[in-house]
Amino acid sequence: MTRQYVLHVYRAQSGQMSGQLFDDDLEICAVAGCATVAEVRQAIEQTGQRVDFVIDAKTGESLQS
Numbered sequence: 001m002t003r004q005y006v007l008h009v010y011r012a013q014s015g016q017m018s019g020q021l022f023d024d025d026l027e028i029c030a031v032a033g034c035a036t037v038a039e040v041r042q043a044i045e046q047t048g049q050r051v052d053f054v055i056d057a058k059t060g061e062s063l064q065s
Contacts, residue, residue: 003023004023004024004052004053005021005022005023005028005049005050005051005052005053006021006022006051006052006053006054006055007019007020007021007022007040007041007044007051007053007054007055008020008021008022008055008056008057009037009040009041009054009055009056009057009063010056010057010058012032014033016032016033016034016035017034017035017036017037017039017040018030018031018032018033018034018040019031019032019034019037019040019041019043019044019057020057021044021049021051028049029044029047029049031043031044037054037063037064041054
């Protein structure tokens with residue numbers, strides 16, 4: 001079975017974008033303090049992690065970054 005790495009992105013109370021990368025229900029890593037969804041994804045990928053999908057953490061909708 002292929003693993004699916006899903007990045008949950010949300011706007012923090014500070015107004016900046018944050019994200020948490022999950023493998024099923026397990027949080028693998030998180031980032032904060034980004035200006036855009038694309039920056040969140042880039043920051044996660046710079047840790048060496050793969051991102052298969054990006055979703056809005058609040059609505060569950062797919063996002064393009």
